[in-house]
Amino acid sequence: MxxxxxxxxxxxxxxxxxxxxxxxxxxxxxxxxxxxxxxxxxxxxxxxxxxxxxxxxxxxxxxxxxxxxxxxxxxxxxxxxxxxxxxxxxxxxxxxxxxxxxxxxxxxxxxxxxxxxxxxxxxxxxxxxxxxxxxxxxxxxxxxxxxxxxxxxxxxxxxxxxxxxxxxxxxxxxxxxxxxxxxxxxxxxxxxxxxxxxxxxxxxxxxxxxxxxxxxxxxxxxxxxxxxxxxxxxxxxxxxxxxxxxxxxxxxxxxxxxxxxxxDAEGGTKVMSISVSGALSDNDANLMARAVGNSPLVKTALFGEDPNWGRIVAAAGRSGAEFNPENLTLRFGKITVFEKGKPVEGDMDALLEPIMRKQDIEVIITLGDGDGKASLLASDFSKEYITINADYRS
Incomplete structure (x- = not known):
């Protein structure tokens, strides 16, 4: 009440x-x-x-x-x-x-x-x-x-x-x-x-x-x-x-x-919870989390329920954070999709399909380089986001 x-x-x-x-x-x-x-x-x-x-x-x-x-x-x-x-x-x-x-x-x-x-x-x-x-x-x-x-x-x-x-x-x-x-x-x-x-x-x-x-x-x-x-x-x-x-x-x-x-994000359908740990500093972790959360490619993949982990790894790599790529591990929920610089073997699309259908999706990045950590909530991008903002002053 x-x-x-x-x-x-x-x-x-x-x-x-x-x-x-x-x-x-x-x-x-x-x-x-x-x-x-x-x-x-x-x-x-x-x-x-x-x-x-x-x-x-x-x-x-x-x-x-x-x-x-x-x-x-x-x-x-x-x-x-x-x-x-x-x-x-x-x-x-x-x-x-x-x-x-x-x-x-x-x-x-x-x-x-x-x-x-x-x-x-x-x-x-x-x-x-x-x-x-x-x-x-x-x-x-x-x-x-x-x-x-x-x-x-x-x-x-x-x-x-x-x-x-x-x-x-x-x-x-x-x-x-x-x-x-x-x-x-x-x-x-x-x-x-x-x-x-x-x-x-x-x-x-x-x-x-x-x-x-x-x-x-x-x-x-x-x-x-x-x-x-x-x-x-x-x-x-x-x-x-x-x-x-x-x-x-x-x-x-x-x-x-x-x-x-x-x-309630404009045109949003998903809530992506991004956590980064093991960074050299909190600032590095924050840079990486924001690069992933703000990436239009990551957001549109999220809307399409496509577990395109390559877009997340690419965003992490261009984030400006200092880290060793060989130490990066990426998980969707409890499922590891990338570690030691290469994808994990298996039918990941099939394994991740039920996770990607949910509203709340966990993206977990661990680096193994230090004690820095950060978390971020991010929405996806849908066609409705474009419509809302194209017509905002109409």
Whole structure:
């Protein structure tokens, strides 16, 4: 059963910024000031809401919530776009009787167009008036673009003083290949936390979740993960044990949402779990995993349920990772197909046919050169991916 952290409310309305007959504007609000944390895209072109968010959190981690719109990214819009972003915060904050700096903005959608501020003027009062009337599922639906389903995950953790709840929602299906992809995520928690630790914990969890997925090798101008902890429960993350337990719950939520993003990849039909071990370094392992996961040839073979291991070995070889090819072993699940520089004998197509029909497919590479390791979730490429992205602005 969906578990909502104490002291948070949701609101969703249709602003008409791009979509018709659906919610596209969302407010997540804490009843009381919360500790805010964020991790953002590393793209050189950073959208207006990313710029404003980073500036706000640099000055203060005491915030009340997030204001999110879908359909327009407000990216590559110059100083005018930043001014538009700040104006949207002012419109909503005024109705809530709080400071604009207490709200963190996030946007997703088409890059380039500026907001129609007349529509924001009309939508902001309705968004404020309906606070508390929406639920997390409706909020998750309202932030979607090409997503096929809303993505939510939740966990709880207990201590001697109380129970903390963690709830996350995210959107993302294409333009996904973090270092933090058109990817937005929002995590709310009712534990009492230290601001510095909360930011560090969020970054660690993202490095093990959202930064370990790829759909198409593209990263976005708008990638944002925000986390809020308002201390409304009796759970206090004030010891090593309580902090470890809360971080484990946070990681579980992040990894669950990350899996859903790959499961819902634009045109995707498969989830490929790639693990590389025995590399000279973690960086080498990561280079290899990403080369395999981002390879169009590997992805199309996956869609065709073709166990074309040669494409995987070739991707590993061009990855830039330092390794001895004679030490590489490749397995699909428990079946070894390549080792000691040559294929394993046998009717591999017949052996692998039932594995390739599954939605979840394990690709395991071991190198025997060191202790470096990495993991990555990747989708396949289908004909539908081309259709979705060819018609995106239509």
């Amino acid at each position: 969906l578990s909502i952290p104490k002291g948070f409310k949701f609101s969703c309305v249709n602003s008409g910024l791009r979509y018709k007959n659906r919610h596209d504007l969302t407010l997540i609000l804490s009843d009381t000031p919360a500790v805010g944390a964020g991790v953002f895209t590393k793209n050189k072109f950073q959208a207006a809401p990313v710029t404003v968010c980073k500036e706000t959190l640099k000055n203060s981690t005491c915030v009340r919530g997030a204001l999110i719109n879908a359909g327009q990214a407000n990216a590559c819009t110059g100083e005018e776009g930043i001014a538009d972003c700040r104006k949207t915060l002012e419109l909503v904050a005024k109705g809530l009787n709080i400071k604009p700096s207490e709200l963190l903005p996030a946007s997703t959608g088409v890059i380039g167009p500026r907001f129609d501020m007349d529509k924001w003027e009309l939508a902001a009062p309705r968004l404020v008036e309906s606070i508390g009337e929406a639920n997390p599922v409706q909020a998750a639906k309202a932030i979607m673009t090409t997503d096929k389903f809303p993505k939510l995950a939740w966990q709880s953790v207990e201590s001697g003083t109380g129970t903390a709840k963690v709830l996350g929602l995210s959107k993302g299906a294409g333009m996904i290949c973090p270092d933090m992809a058109t990817l937005l995520g929002f995590i709310i928690c009712d534990a009492e936390v230290d601001p510095v630790w909360w930011q560090e914990a969020l970054k660690r969890c993202i490095d093990k979740s959202f930064n370990c997925i790829t759909v198409d090798g593209d990263t976005s101008t708008n990638d944002t993960i925000l986390a809020f902890a308002n201390g409304a429960s009796d759970f206090k993350a004030d010891s090593d044990a309580t902090r470890q337990a809360l971080e484990a719950a946070l990681l579980d939520v992040c990894q669950s949402l990350s899996y859903m993003i790959i499961q």
